[in-house]
Amino acid sequence: MAIERDPVTGRLTTGHEWNGIKELDTPVPRPVYFFLVVTTLFCIGYWLLMPAWPLGTTFTRGLLGADERAHVTAAVAEAARDRAGWTARFERADFAAIQADPRLMAIMRETGRTLFGDNCAMCHGRDGAGGPGFPSLRRGTPLWGAAPEEIAETLRVGINSTHPESRVAQMPAFGRDGILKRAEIEAVAAYLRGLADPRLAAAPDAVAGAELFAGNCAACHGADGRGSRETGAPDLADETWIYGDGAQAVFNTIWNGRQGQMPSWEARLALWERRLLALYVADLRAQEPGSAQGSAQGSTR
Numbered sequence: 001m002a003i004e005r006d007p008v009t010g011r012l013t014t015g016h017e018w019n020g021i022k023e024l025d026t027p028v029p030r031p032v033y034f035f036l037v038v039t040t041l042f043c044i045g046y047w048l049l050m051p052a053w054p055l056g057t058t059f060t061r062g063l064l065g066a067d068e069r070a071h072v073t074a075a076v077a078e079a080a081r082d083r084a085g086w087t088a089r090f091e092r093a094d095f096a097a098i099q100a101d102p103r104l105m106a107i108m109r110e111t112g113r114t115l116f117g118d119n120c121a122m123c124h125g126r127d128g129a130g131g132p133g134f135p136s137l138r139r140g141t142p143l144w145g146a147a148p149e150e151i152a153e154t155l156r157v158g159i160n161s162t163h164p165e166s167r168v169a170q171m172p173a174f175g176r177d178g179i180l181k182r183a184e185i186e187a188v189a190a191y192l193r194g195l196a197d198p199r200l201a202a203a204p205d206a207v208a209g210a211e212l213f214a215g216n217c218a219a220c221h222g223a224d225g226r227g228s229r230e231t232g233a234p235d236l237a238d239e240t241w242i243y244g245d246g247a248q249a250v251f252n253t254i255w256n257g258r259q260g261q262m263p264s265w266e267a268r269l270a271l272w273e274r275r276l277l278a279l280y281v282a283d284l285r286a287q288e289p290g291s292a293q294g295s296a297q298g299s300t301r
């Protein structure tokens with residue numbers, strides 16, 4: 001049992017020998033030692049600098065005083081300050097100033113989609129395109145105006161709602177209340193078909209209907225049938241219909257009247273939410289292909 005040099009590898013043996021097998025002395029390679037030392041030093045350094053060891057009810061806090069909880073609290077406070085900043089802008093700034101600010105408009109589109117989905121989509125559709133009984137917010141002549149100020153007011157007071165300042169939209173029941181006879185209603189409906197499609201305007205019924213329209217309908221819908229923002233009466237010559245353009249639907253409207261109801265949002269949504277939604281709805285219309293003139297067309301009426 002002596003340390004000797006192995007003739008094959010040229011290395012020393014450890015001196016241990018088992019049944020004639022001798023163990024070569026091959027130490028752990030230097031890089032491994034080096035790595036071990038560095039990681040150990042790193043550990044000790046980390047324990048000293050950062051929170052590391054639990055001590056029953058407390059822990060070693062480390063020389064740097066780093067605290068994840070304080071980090072998170074600061075980040076949350078920062079986010080709240082940021083939010084307070086932009087909600088205040090939506091509450092108070094001019095619509096034009098908001099529209100000129102791309103950062104606010106990006107917030108508006110994202111937050112607006114959620115607010116609209118939660119509060120409006122059940123009636124107006126997820127994309128605002130409307131459906132039977134509910135107007136499209138994207139296309140056609142707006143009932144009460146498409147400028148953000150006008151939309152914000154519609155949201156505040158509602159239409160035929162319980163709000164004391166509600167917008168009022170009353171389409172009388174011409175048949176049920178005996179104002180017009182069935183044949184007269186059919187004539188005025190024929191006149192409406194002629195408004196939408198000039199090829200039908202010369203039909204005898206439509207010609208007879210023109211006079212009935214002037215006497216009974218023009219006061220609200222306008223002499224040309226293009227609707228009026230004072231009465232909330234829809235444009236009867238555009239391509240959009242609240243209640244459908246089928247002959248039966250139009251006849252029903254004139255016979256039974258219509259009073260669509262849109263709730264007031266004054267008590268349900270904050271001012272900044274209503275103003276943000278007004279911009280969102282205006283933006284839906286602006287993005288609709290070919291209707292960039294939506295509000296311009298409205299303002300000439």
Ligand code: HEC
Nearest residue numbers: 119120123134142143144145151154159169260261262277
């Ligand atoms: C309970 C159903 C209902 C809900 C919910 C609803 N609306 Fe309406 N909204 C209506 C109806 C019905 C009308 C049309 C009233 C009429 O026929 O005169 C209308 C009309 C409007 C108008 C007027 C359109 C124009 O052309 O002037 C706007 C703007 C509008 N809604 C936006 C919204 C927004 C934004 C929300 C969500 C905050 C919303 N609505 C939620 C039913 C609803």
Ligand code: HEC
Nearest residue numbers: 169170171216217220232233234241242243244258259260
């Ligand atoms: C007092 C005002 C008023 C008078 C008069 C009036 N309308 Fe209306 N009309 C309205 C209003 C407001 C609406 C929208 C009702 C609603 O959706 O809340 C409407 C809706 C309609 C609609 C449904 C349009 C759509 O998009 O589905 C038709 C059709 C219509 N009116 C035809 C007539 C005809 C025809 C006459 C005359 C015989 C007439 N109206 C007279 C106020 C009036």
